Amino acid sequence: MSDFFSKVVELFSTPEYIDSLLHGFLLTLQVSYFAILIGIALGTLIALVDIAKPSKWMALPKMICRVYTTIVRGTPMALQLFIMFFIIFAIRGFPSIITAIVAFGLNSAAYTAEVIRGGILSVDNGQTEAGMALGLSRVTIFLRIVAPQAIKNIIPAMGNEIITVIKETAIVSMVGMYDLNMAAKDIGSGQNMASYIVPMFTAALFYLATIYLITFIVKRIEKGLRKSDLRAED
Secondary structure, three states: HHHHHHHHHHOOOOOHHHHHHHHHHHHHHHHHHHHHHHHHHHHHEEEHHHHHOOOOOOOOHHHHHHHHHHHHHHHOHHHHHHHHHHHHOOOOOOHHHHHHHHHHHHHHHHHHHHHHHHHHHOOOOHHHHHHOOOOOHHHHHHHHHHHHHHHHHHHHHHHHHHHHHHHHHHHHHOOOOOOOHHHHHHHOOOOOOOOOHHHHHHHHHHHHHHHHHHHHHHHHHHHHHHHHHHHOOO
């Protein structure tokens, strides 16, 4: 145990180790952040297409979206990452970080689409009918009645999806990217540290702190929405 703590002190007192961890952590955050943005944007589009009123113009887009979500959700993220790196974006000199962002963004979009679709469909259809009876357009009904209620149902699940994306980015080390996980492995393989326990434990603390912060923010948003509902009822 004393050796473990001495290694912890050595890690945090060595600028080279700290720089490596921070460099890897920054890449993890970059990939996660932009992948989540892509996931939300594309996932929202897919969800809206999926719940759109059936018509001959929407038949093909609906089919494409359903095939896309089925394939992405039915195959491992690691396999999708390998396909992106070694087949689709197997271009000499192409930035690996962009490949990783696209891979995780497309994966997240499939799950985000289901979250958003479920949140929208959870809103009672009677409210839409009431809005139409008042002469409101479908767009107005969606933006002013359905969407605000759907968001309250979507936020908890979206928080989980964001957390999942951040944790899944650890597999980018499998394709040689220097993320937080790779930084911990690099430190653990060094002659001075010569043990993976301490750097991996430290990397876990980085992930844990990030996940805790996101969980805290999501809970605060949920609490704020509940307070707004109570004020509206009063």
